[in-house]
Structure formats: structure tokens, C-alpha cells
Amino acid sequence: MSVEPVKAVLIVGGGIGGLSLASALRDRGLDVDLVEIQKEWTVYGVGIIQQCNVVRAMADLGLVDRYLDAGFPFESVGMYTADGRLKAMIPGQRLAGPRYPANLGISRLALHRVLSSAVLEKGTRVRLGTTVARLDQDAAGVNVTFSDGATGRYDVVVGADGLYSKVRGLAFPEAPAPRHTGQWVWRHNFPRPAEIDHLATFSGPDGAAGLRPLAADLMYLFVTSVEPGNPRMPADQLHTLMRDRLKGFGGLIGTLRDRITDPAQVVYKPMEVLMMPAPWYRGRVVMLGDAVHATTPHLGQGAGMAIEDALVLAELLPQAAALDDLLARYMARRFERCRFIVDSSILAGEWEMARRQDVDRVGLVKRMLEVTAQPV
Ligand SMILES: Cc1cc2nc3c(=O)[nH]c(=O)nc-3n(C[C@H](O)[C@H](O)[C@H](O)COP(=O)(O)OP(=O)(O)OC[C@H]3O[C@@H](n4cnc5c(N)ncnc54)[C@H](O)[C@@H]3O)c2cc1C
Incomplete structure (x- = not known):
């Protein structure tokens, strides 16, 4: 060569x-x-x-x-229970040097x-x-x-x-x-409350949910699910279906769940x-x-x-x-x-x-x- x-x-x-x-x-x-x-x-x-x-x-x-x-x-990764109790807060490392943050959304x-x-x-x-x-x-x-x-x-x-x-x-x-792993992920943007200044993951009964900060005024909520038979989801029902996948969660996730009202704001993808x-x-x-x-x-x-x-x-x-x-x-x-x-x-x-x-x-x-x- x-x-x-x-x-x-x-x-x-x-x-x-x-x-x-x-x-x-x-x-x-x-x-x-x-x-x-x-x-x-x-x-x-x-x-x-x-x-x-x-x-x-x-x-x-x-x-x-x-x-x-x-x-x-943001600096750290928080792991929570489904009802919002903190299990662990994992600090990030400033690998780009002390002037720069550990992570970015x-x-x-x-x-x-x-x-x-x-x-x-x-x-x-x-x-x-x-x-x-x-x-x-x-x-x-x-x-x-x-x-x-x-x-x-x-x-x-x-x-x-x-x-x-x-x-x-x-x-x-x-x-x-x-290859499809069998899981799907549902996502929705929300205004970011001050407390979501880190990556927050919540372990639920049937999957995980999470909140990810993206900008001073923006974050997204996700939840994972298994959809047996991989059905096609009706586009005009994505909001009710995402709410349903979030029903095992309390705390802030539970509050946000009730604000998912527009199917066009839900992004649904296979893994x-x-x-x-x-x-x-x-x-x-x-x-x-x-x-x-x-x-x-x-x-x-x-x-x-x-x-x-x-x-x-x-x-x-x-x-x-x-x-x-x-x-x-x-x-x-x-x-x-x-x-x-x-x-x-x-x-x-x-x-x-x-x-x-x-x-x-x-x-x-x-x-x-x-x-x-x-x-x-
Ligand atoms: C739900 C979800 C959440 C994720 N969250 C994260 C996260 O938080 N952090 C993270 O690091 N990663 C995340 N990822 C993974 C991340 O999105 C991908 O790994 C990343 O986009 C891969 O980059 P890429 O450039 O290889 O491919 P892509 O970003 O897919 O880019 C490929 C590009 O090629 C173009 N293209 C396709 N076919 C052709 C063609 N034939 N000719 C010319 N152009 C073509 C496409 O239009 C596209 O612009 C997530 C993925 C999913 C599905």
C-alpha cells in the first residue's frame, strides 16, 4: 500500500x-x-x-x-428510585481541564x-x-x-x-x-426547572425514565418501554401512550407526565x-x-x-x-x-x-x- x-x-x-x-x-x-x-x-x-x-x-x-x-x-449524574428518592450522585471529571465543565447537554x-x-x-x-x-x-x-x-x-x-x-x-x-433490542424510547421536551441541573435517571418497574438538561430553559424527559409485537403506534395517540408508559413514576416525573398533551411533541424511536x-x-x-x-x-x-x-x-x-x-x-x-x-x-x-x-x-x-x- x-x-x-x-x-x-x-x-x-x-x-x-x-x-x-x-x-x-x-x-x-x-x-x-x-x-x-x-x-x-x-x-x-x-x-x-x-x-x-x-x-x-x-x-x-x-x-x-x-x-x-x-x-x-453540568457536573454530575444522579440515579433515583421511581418515586424520586436519590440512590447515588456520581460526580463527573473535568477531563477537558478545570476551566471546562464535566458534561454537556x-x-x-x-x-x-x-x-x-x-x-x-x-x-x-x-x-x-x-x-x-x-x-x-x-x-x-x-x-x-x-x-x-x-x-x-x-x-x-x-x-x-x-x-x-x-x-x-x-x-x-x-x-x-x-438489530432491534426489544426496547423503545419515548421523549418529550419541557422547560427546565432549576433542580434539573444534572443528569437524572429514575428506575421504574418496567423501564427507566430520565430528565436531561439541554439549555438554560430546556430539558427533555424520556421513558423506555417494551412493546410486544412491535406494533405501529398511532401518531395521534403518542401523548396518551407516553403517559401510560410513565404511570409507575412519582415525584417530578409524575407531575410532568400529566403535562404531556400534544402527540406531535412526542418522539418515539426503537433502540x-x-x-x-x-x-x-x-x-x-x-x-x-x-x-x-x-x-x-x-x-x-x-x-x-x-x-x-x-x-x-x-x-x-x-x-x-x-x-x-x-x-x-x-x-x-x-x-x-x-x-x-x-x-x-x-x-x-x-x-x-x-x-x-x-x-x-x-x-x-x-x-x-x-x-x-x-x-x-
Ligand atoms: C433515542 C436516542 C438517544 C440518544 N442519546 C444519545 C446521547 O444522549 N448521547 C450520545 O452520545 N448519543 C446518543 N445517541 C446516539 C447518537 O444519536 C448516535 O450515536 C450518533 O448520532 C451517531 O453519529 P453518526 O454521525 O455516526 O450518525 P448520524 O448522526 O446518524 O449521522 C449520519 C448522517 O448520514 C446521513 N446519511 C444517511 N445515509 C446516507 C447516505 N446514503 N449518503 C449520505 N448521507 C447519508 C444522515 O442523514 C445523517 O446526517 C442516542 C440515540 C438514540 C436513538
Whole structure:
């Protein structure tokens, strides 16, 4: 394989991982094209929690100040009973340095704006409403045919196109398909009361609920559920169905439950997972984020792992070494860490589905914080 340093990169997918990578590669002077399948470049959903390791990664990407301005910084993770009694308060670590908070909650739209504005300012060529149709690689590069008939040649193509990745289908036709774990998650935004200044998770009889601060005036409420037979939920009934899933909870969650009155404000999603076996590259095509390691939200680390992937790839790709060696180093730094997050998150969901009360959920969160505090 060539020892010419990588100069031209195509990123497929302008989500959290793809944008983080584009920003970091432009900082290192590489030519970056990015294609995003959506015509309107936006994001759906509610908000996202970014824990200590992710705040550190955003600092390493040079984006932390604008990112912190767009979200809600917080220090600790609280674990509660269904009726709101505190079981444990787990302090976060300020991994980005004493000037920065341990964690951040941020709305998905605000995070998208931070990342996409950085990527455009840094001179990434972004094409919306476009994907890849063909990838033909040889020893020196990849010839790409786009969905609009245009063509291009790149040193490396990165698949950052999420759970149902097209790049994965083209380059790794034998890859496993995503799997539904059996759980669903229901979410709803609310104004943030002063007491929700940390991440709060409540263990209920049939699943977990939680409150996540996203901005000075915003938080979201979620609850997990099992829906036997995976029925399609009527869109005009999502409010009554979410209220029903929350009936085992008291305290603040119980009060908020009664304020869920508009079905259009409820976001209802299946939990789907994927752990693609190593390696996540074939020749000059490499994958990151949910396209290769999609996890459930139980430990709030899916996007964090995508951002860390981007950080590591951006550090390695410009180096003057054989591409195969660089990508092997990418795998060595990312595979076990991502597998730990996927496996531990699935385990937390299995405990909820089996209604296990004899498990150490607090210990699982502490272990996740220890593992992710390690350098990437
Ligand atoms: C309910 C829920 C809650 C979550 N909460 C958290 C949390 O609190 N913290 C956390 O860290 N993570 C959380 N996650 C996980 C997180 O959302 C994902 O891990 C993260 O979005 C992965 O980033 P990504 O860039 O790999 O993929 P995505 O963010 O999915 O981005 C993929 C991009 O590729 C585009 N695309 C798709 N197909 C194509 C194609 N063929 N061609 C071109 N573009 C394409 C998409 O439009 C999208 O813009 C949660 C997930 C769920 C489901």
C-alpha cells in the first residue's frame, strides 16, 4: 500500500461523526468533500448528552467554546428510585481541564449548527441531497460515482452515514444488519426547572425514565418501554401512550407526565444496535460512528464514540505511513472501547427488560466513566 500521505478525503454522511471528522481534517489542511443524503440539512429528535470524554474530545477538536455556549454544562449524574428518592450522585471529571465543565447537554439542532457552521467556515465542500452510488478502488485511490451521476477520485472514502449506512452495504456486503433490542424510547421536551441541573435517571418497574438538561430553559424527559409485537403506534395517540408508559413514576416525573398533551411533541424511536466485527476498513474505505457501532442510549455515549472515532482518524490519516498501518492503528484505538460501550448499553437494556432489581446499575455507570476517561 502507498506511503503517499492522504490528501483528498470524501466523507459520506454529514451527521455528528462526519462533521467532526470534516472539521478536524480541514484543520490539518486536507481536501475534504462531504455528501449528505438529506436535501434540507437539519436533524430530527430531541437532545443529546455529552459526557466528560466527549467534552474533552470537543476541546481536542478546537470546538469546545462555541459548543459549550450552545448547551447546558453540568457536573454530575444522579440515579433515583421511581418515586424520586436519590440512590447515588456520581460526580463527573473535568477531563477537558478545570476551566471546562464535566458534561454537556445540548439539543441536536444546536449541536448540528455548531458542527456544520465550523465545517463550512473551514472550507469543506458540502453537497446536500447526494450520496454515493458506486465505489471502485485500486491501489492508489477510490473512484466514486455519486447518485447525481458526478464522479470523483479520492485517497480515502469515509462512511459516516449512520445506522443504515450505504457505504457499509457497498464496501462490506457481508456486514451484519442492525438489530432491534426489544426496547423503545419515548421523549418529550419541557422547560427546565432549576433542580434539573444534572443528569437524572429514575428506575421504574418496567423501564427507566430520565430528565436531561439541554439549555438554560430546556430539558427533555424520556421513558423506555417494551412493546410486544412491535406494533405501529398511532401518531395521534403518542401523548396518551407516553403517559401510560410513565404511570409507575412519582415525584417530578409524575407531575410532568400529566403535562404531556400534544402527540406531535412526542418522539418515539426503537433502540437498534450494531457491532460490526473488525476491521472497519477495506482498502481505502473506512467507517466510523453508528455505521459500525450503534448503541442504545442507556449510557449516553453513541455520539461520543462517533466524535472520538473522528478525532483518532483525523490524527492518523495525514501521517506519512502506509494507509493499511494507519487504519490498523485506528482499529486498535477504537474497537474495544466501542465494543465496551455497545455491550454495556445492551446489558443495561436487558436488565430493564428483565425487570432486574438485583443489579448494580450505578456500578455500570461508574465503570463506563472510568473506561471513557482513559485517553482515546
Ligand atoms: C433515542 C436516542 C438517544 C440518544 N442519546 C444519545 C446521547 O444522549 N448521547 C450520545 O452520545 N448519543 C446518543 N445517541 C446516539 C447518537 O444519536 C448516535 O450515536 C450518533 O448520532 C451517531 O453519529 P453518526 O454521525 O455516526 O450518525 P448520524 O448522526 O446518524 O449521522 C449520519 C448522517 O448520514 C446521513 N446519511 C444517511 N445515509 C446516507 C447516505 N446514503 N449518503 C449520505 N448521507 C447519508 C444522515 O442523514 C445523517 O446526517 C442516542 C440515540 C438514540 C436513538
